[in-house]
Amino acid sequence: MKKNMLNQLECLPELGVGIIYSPSIEEITMPDGLIDTIEIEPQTLCTRDKNDRLNVPQAIFEKINELPYNKLTHSIGAPVGGSLKPSKEQIALINYCSSLFKSPWVTEHLSFNATSSFQTGFFLPPCQTQDGLKTVIENVKLLQDSINAPIAIETGVNYLKPNEKEIEDGLFVSEICKETNCGILLDIHNLFANQLNGRQSIQEFIEQIPKENVIEIHIAGGTELNALWLDSHSGPIDERLLSITKEVLPEFSNLKAITYEIFDSYVPVVGDATIIKELEKVRTLWENRKKRTPKSKRAKLPEQAYKIQEMSRNYDLDEWEGILSNLVIGRKANDSLNFLAKQNADRVAMYQHLINEFRASMVVRIYKLTTRYLILVLGMDSFFTILDNFWSKNPPEQLSYKEAQNFSSYLKDKAYKMPWLYRLLNYENQILESILYNTIQLAKFDVDPTPMLKSLSEGQLPETKAKKGDFEIEITPEKDEATKWFAIPSYLN
Secondary structure, eight states: OHHHHHHHHHTSOOOEEEEEOOHHHHTSOOOTTSOOEEEEOGGGGOEEOTTSOEEOOHHHHHHHHTSSSEEEEEOSSSOSSSSSOOOHHHHHHHHHHHHHTTOSOEEEESSEEEOSSOEEEEEEOOOOSHHHHHHHHHHHHHHHHHSSSOEEEEOOOOOSOOOTTSOOHHHHHHHHHHHHOOEEEEEHHHHHHHHHTTSOOHHHHHHHSOGGGEEEEEEEOOEEETTEEEOOOOSSOOHHHHHHHHHHGGGOTTOOEEEEEOOGGGHHHHOHHHHHHHHHHHHHHHHTTTSOOOGGGOOOOOOOSSOOOOOOOOOOHHHHHHHHHHHHTTOOOOOTTSSTTTTTHHHHHHHHHHHHHHHHHHHHHHOHHHHHHHHHHHOHHHHHHHHHHHHHHSOOOSSHHHHHHHHHHHHHHHTOOOTTHHHHHHHHHHHHHHHHHTOOEEEEEEEOOHHHHHHHHTTSOOSSOOOEEEEEEEEOOOTTHHHHHSOOOGGGO
8 A cells, every 4th residue: 555655656747846826926927937836725715604614715716727837735724733633624625626726736734733722823843752643644644535636744844942752853754654655745944944943954854754755845935033044935045945955856756846935925025026036946946856966065054953862752742732832822831841931932932923923914914994093093012012912812813804803802892992993993894894705885984084094094194183974985895805815824834
């Protein structure tokens, strides 16, 4: 059976150079022959109805399917790294997309992003113990039995320091492959970040895994913050990473694609020309993937800052997930593991920063007018004090509009004495409903909203008071607007 599964990986088609799909990427005029494949994260394009059932936008998926590229399904909704099993709902979505797109393989994350009680708002590293390994293997096999395409697991970023009780990163992936013979989506930027932050070196990781199982590579740009390298998908690829990638590519005999990742929100900041330039670099990597690099030209990275000691695999899986999940969303946790909070205080703080930054962006993106009004009236520090209080009482949501709706409920409960706060909030809630449920909404005001809306669009408050009276604004949903508002960035991965 394992041999047949490996043969299945060997027989996959070569898909060449890819890019993660987003509405902004679709708007770039790509030179002919620059990219071969788009990789779609289905969950970023879905919403949920009032009963929390998944809405699958078939018209949007069918439109994407008409694009003149190969398509791959890159799921972010059924991660295999935690104790929660992939749901039937997510499996149905993945099967729908992989069938529609004729996706030769399906990728999923070797991470977890939820407990049985709440979402974490971020992909977190698995518990790399014997129990954790057993759980991951079960999850991968469940996907293999349920999905109508070969499965490849994505190697994750891990901001935690290595410790003496975990299985090494490469060995952990190796053991998963040994038991399931799944493919590997080697996210080389994740490995780059891990090495720079003191975990296993890229070369050592690669030496420990079955290289023939690597069928795809992800590559991206990153940034440094507080002496840690972040997997930020923020633009240009680091030259050191390009050199290392060029060096290791010949080792992967079954490599079928190299995919460039950039977050949708960074596309207008980075610019089309830079993205095209980065894709040209990826194209060069792909076309020279079988050429060996002389040792003298190989890039060097810092040595590991920490050494992994002899393993004693005795962490409890539920305990690991519970403590880490609570810590990264800012909740107190009794760290009986005796290292997550104590030895990783700076790393936990980084997770908290990244999660809160993303949560803030979700709220501001949907409630542009409301949040701008709050900032202009109270100041930025007071606005973030409100957000901090909101975060302390509400765990993260995976979907941006649900996060925003929770913030709306929080503001309503506070009953702040600001004359325009709830007028704006109700107006933007009606815009949200119009987009979510494709309905026409009629927003009513007891004063003329025009001066306030115009001034806020210019980043200021109006100089004159609004005239009293009965005013209405008709809100009509715009085509495809939901895909622009509610996309879930993949750095949740």
